[in-house]
Amino acid sequence: MSSKQSLFEATRNGVKGLFGVVLDRATKRVVLGVVTLLVTFLTVVPLLFLLWTSVWSGYPGEFAAELTVENFQSVYLGDFFPVWKIFRNSLSIAVGMTVTGLVFGLGAAWLFVRTDLPTKGGMELVLLSCQAIPGYIYAIMYVTAYGTDRGLVAAVVRNALGLETLPIDIFSPWGIAFIAGINVVPTFYLLTVPALQDMDPALEEVGRVHGASLLSTVRSISLPLIKPAILSATIVVFLYGMGEFAVVSILGVKSGFDVYSTTIHTAIKGRFPPGYGEAAALACSLLVLMLVFVWYYRRVTARKTEFMTLTGRRHRTHVWSLGRWRWPLAATIWAVLLVVWVLPIFMLLVTSVHADWYGQVNLSALTLDHYVTAVTDPQLRTAFLNSLIVAVGAATLGTVLVVGTAYYTERTDGRFRGVVDFLSLTPLAVPGIILGAGLLFTFLWVGEIVPFLNLYGTLLIIIVGCVVVYLPVSSRIAVGNIVQIHAELEEAARVAGATWAQQMREIFLPLFKNTAAVIWFFLAMLSIQLLSIPIMTYTSDTVVVPVRLFQLYSFGPGLAPVAAISSIFIFLTVGFLLILRRNGIRFYELGQR
Amino acid sequence: MNTEPQLEISGLEKRFESEFELSGIDLTVGSDEIVALLGPSGCGKTTILRCIAGVETPEGGTINIDGDTVESSTVSKPPEERHIGMVYQSYAIWPHKTVYENVIFPLEHASHGIPRSEFRNRVEGILELMEISELADEPATNLSGGQQQRTALARALVHEPELLLMDEPLSNLDKELRKQMRYELQRIQQELGVSMLYVTHDQEEAFYLADRVVVLRDGAVVERGPPEKLYRSPDSPFTRRFVGARNPFGGRIQTDTAGDRIVRTEFVDVPLSKTEYMSNGADGDVDCFLRPDDIDICGDGREDDRIEMEGTVVAEGILGDRYEITVGFDGTDTELTVHCDQYRDLSRGERLTLGFAPKTLQVYRSQ
Structure with missing residues (x-):
């Protein structure tokens, strides 16, 4: 022993140290163990109960029944659902969405990052602001602007051209696919921009220097370099498309256009008696298909660093000159932005200040009545309060969970790292409606088995659903940012004598604070907008704003009140984002449902 | 302590x-x-x-x-x-x-x-x-x-x-x-x-x-x-090889016609007994090392038993406070780097006679 420490001190330290180590290892194990278990339960259990329901002859929670294949028989061999038609419809929506997203998103990404297009900053702002608008409000916006019967723009164009009907119909399958696709353009944009920005311009320049033309440089160097990003964005958007619910249910209800999600929703919430088993059996085929895609997606994005790089080293990006096409191109893009994004929002606002909306502006009858109702109506007030609780709850639970799993997979050599990492991605393959159904079944059963864990009819079930739905995206943000914090900073603290818990408190958490805040706000914003989970799991006490909007649109007296509530919702979200932006948190981050 | x-x-x-x-x-x-x-x-x-x-x-x-x-x-x-x-x-x-x-x-x-x-x-x-x-x-x-x-x-x-x-x-x-x-x-x-x-x-x-x-x-x-x-x-x-700037080249220990054991390389033969031989062993492949400072350019010869060899200047230039020449040998891949304290006005392609004292040649069995 060194002369600096007396024997007594050494002994004391030794004893203290021994307890410290045992305790510290326990802390680490308990903290990470709980997080890991929770992720496993949340991602796997709803699917298990979904499977069980699909092969159970009774209702979820009904013990007096038996295993059966009848549900599968009546779905896939009988005519309980028009399965083939549903599949075709889903596929056309997914393809339409993907193509729209690819053309607009990638086009915008390339033009904004790699060319000298004038006013591209403003264009990007418009494009990304629309990320804050959820799909069902998008659909409502389009009804007020371009709807065949109630759309003002459509009516004006029709009269101007002297036509009976317009050749473009937003209620047609391709119309629905296009609008749903416009809604994912920001997602596609954000997923491909980093790849374009991170590309070392020297790689392209060296191609030019060695004799390749601009076109062949793009073809043989630029495209192969960003291909992984494009491919992964395409798959993500396609997966969203196969599970799309909000836009289809609002626009497709008129013509009876059904996809997987709307069929499952109707079978469970809109049919008496509910077709639980059949809905579950139908969900199974979609899940299998999605799993194949997720498996492929993981292969494509095996190199994590290529995927959703949020921050990274930015090269001085080389910008191609558009020459004399600069201004004509800019004007065209602004026109598209106006038609596709700005006008619909404007029409929504116009609609909201009319007492009734039939596709005509009536300047003499403008009113703020609907806004007053929206604020004073007790049902709506409850809905807003519920939404707020869901947002705060989901954001808090989600952030804790996501930071924990990211730490576990990136910073420890735990045995289940691979499994946890995979599980955190699987919800990508589970559309919100199916997850909602799974949660519903789960808690119908759990309520029977362990009554004190009965979450059915509480906001907690919605909170849990939101956390799971956004687990893939939020955990990628967390992982991407943990990787940025050098592990040596934490090791150095351990070597300098700190225990794991002390190290977490002093080094890791302070350094990760900003990312955690971003994840929190990100989850809060998305959770408040989510329709699919609450629409499957709400009861009369747990109506949230998206559900209320959906009900009002489907069964309510008119479009104007819906427009007013939507407007308030948009104002709130945009205001929220602006406040965050002013405080230096910029995220038009990634992903939506 | x-x-x-x-x-x-x-x-x-x-x-x-x-x-x-x-x-x-x-x-x-x-x-x-x-x-x-x-x-x-x-x-x-x-x-x-x-x-x-x-x-x-x-x-x-x-x-x-x-x-x-x-x-x-x-x-x-x-x-x-x-x-x-x-x-x-x-x-x-x-x-x-x-x-x-x-x-x-x-x-x-x-x-x-x-x-x-x-x-x-x-x-x-x-x-x-x-x-x-x-x-x-x-x-x-x-x-x-x-x-x-x-x-x-x-x-x-x-x-x-x-x-x-x-x-x-x-x-x-x-x-x-x-x-x-x-x-x-x-x-x-x-x-x-x-x-x-x-x-x-x-x-x-x-x-x-x-x-x-x-x-x-x-x-x-x-x-x-x-x-x-x-x-x-x-x-x-x-x-x-790792710890110092040395000219590495391969060679073989053989017995010559006179019965003496020599280190034979592509461009020069040296009696084994006069080198610094780091291992004891039979004939076979060896790795040889020669410090750039131990090679001299003919004319400033200092010792009687120095080994001479003729090569061609491949590259030359001032490096730090020294003059460095790289010399190649006809029909071989080996190149030797030589350091001189004084600047020489040599040009590429010039023929040159180099010399070194055999005891500065370090010989190891190949591994």
Whole structure:
């Protein structure tokens, strides 16, 4: 022993140290163990109960029944659902969405990052602001602007051209696919921009220097370099498309256009008696298909660093000159932005200040009545309060969970790292409606088995659903940012004598604070907008704003009140984002449902 | 002062996906001693350091620090129980803390005999020793490379560890700063009397700083010894090649017609008995090394038994404070680099006679 420490001190330290180590290892194990278990339960259990329901002859929670294949028989061999038609419809929506997203998103990404297009900053702002608008409000916006019967723009164009009907119909399958696709353009944009920005311009320049033309440089160097990003964005958007619910249910209800999600929703919430088993059996085929895609997606994005790089080293990006096409191109893009994004929002606002909306502006009858109702109506007030609780709850639970799993997979050599990492991605393959159904079944059963864990009819079930739905995206943000914090900073603290818990408190958490805040706000914003989970799991006490909007649109007296509530919702979200932006948190981050 | 080794490692093993990253490393660092681990990148030297620090767990072997077993088949103490100091190649300065907060961290968390009331004095003292007192309240993100280096060193030493681990601490500094820090490290080691294990790939650094050097290759110790010995006459051709600017070329030991054993190379034959032969053995392939400074350009011949050979100038130029010529030999791939103290006006393609004393030729059995 060194002369600096007396024997007594050494002994004391030794004893203290021994307890410290045992305790510290326990802390680490308990903290990470709980997080890991929770992720496993949340991602796997709803699917298990979904499977069980699909092969159970009774209702979820009904013990007096038996295993059966009848549900599968009546779905896939009988005519309980028009399965083939549903599949075709889903596929056309997914393809339409993907193509729209690819053309607009990638086009915008390339033009904004790699060319000298004038006013591209403003264009990007418009494009990304629309990320804050959820799909069902998008659909409502389009009804007020371009709807065949109630759309003002459509009516004006029709009269101007002297036509009976317009050749473009937003209620047609391709119309629905296009609008749903416009809604994912920001997602596609954000997923491909980093790849374009991170590309070392020297790689392209060296191609030019060695004799390749601009076109062949793009073809043989630029495209192969960003291909992984494009491919992964395409798959993500396609997966969203196969599970799309909000836009289809609002626009497709008129013509009876059904996809997987709307069929499952109707079978469970809109049919008496509910077709639980059949809905579950139908969900199974979609899940299998999605799993194949997720498996492929993981292969494509095996190199994590290529995927959703949020921050990274930015090269001085080389910008191609558009020459004399600069201004004509800019004007065209602004026109598209106006038609596709700005006008619909404007029409929504116009609609909201009319007492009734039939596709005509009536300047003499403008009113703020609907806004007053929206604020004073007790049902709506409850809905807003519920939404707020869901947002705060989901954001808090989600952030804790996501930071924990990211730490576990990136910073420890735990045995289940691979499994946890995979599980955190699987919800990508589970559309919100199916997850909602799974949660519903789960808690119908759990309520029977362990009554004190009965979450059915509480906001907690919605909170849990939101956390799971956004687990893939939020955990990628967390992982991407943990990787940025050098592990040596934490090791150095351990070597300098700190225990794991002390190290977490002093080094890791302070350094990760900003990312955690971003994840929190990100989850809060998305959770408040989510329709699919609450629409499957709400009861009369747990109506949230998206559900209320959906009900009002489907069964309510008119479009104007819906427009007013939507407007308030948009104002709130945009205001929220602006406040965050002013405080230096910029995220038009990634992903939506 | 005790005589017991500060660090003792035996049979250290680490596998990386079934391949050995470290195989059976034995190592000791005595008290007040500086030991350098020298080897090319990827030879496992950093892994050894990380195993000692406890941030990586070896598959086998034991590690004793200050007579205390911290790693064995039954024990694996966490890093905070090992009472060491460590300097990372990246410095690992916490960006959200000031210099002062960085440095006081080990005092607040490690166990040591220093009372809390002494903390401020200790930190100020060590910052003074590192000559960065004025930076105490600076946020760590404002520091230059050299200042980060000094902060990292202060942090590693402030709690008076008996053993300091350094992982390529100078490799991120520019040349001038590196020279200066190399000197400072020795000064500080002298003043604090700490044992140091120093990892580097730079032989100059290792030989300048260390009392003993351990040469590593592919996760195993090739050779160990004092710098003078390793520099002058290492036992293995790998060390020879790695530790110094030498002209390497292949050859064969044969018996010539007169019955004498000679080293035959592509361009010159040398009697074996006159060379510096590092191993005893029969005829066969050998690796030969010749220092650029030991080759002279004909005309300044100094010794009677010098070997001469004729070649062609391939490249020439001034390098630092010397004149360097590269000479090729007809019909061979071998090129020799020659250093002269004086500038010569040679041009490429010029024929030239070189000479060297046979005892400056180092000959190793090929491995």
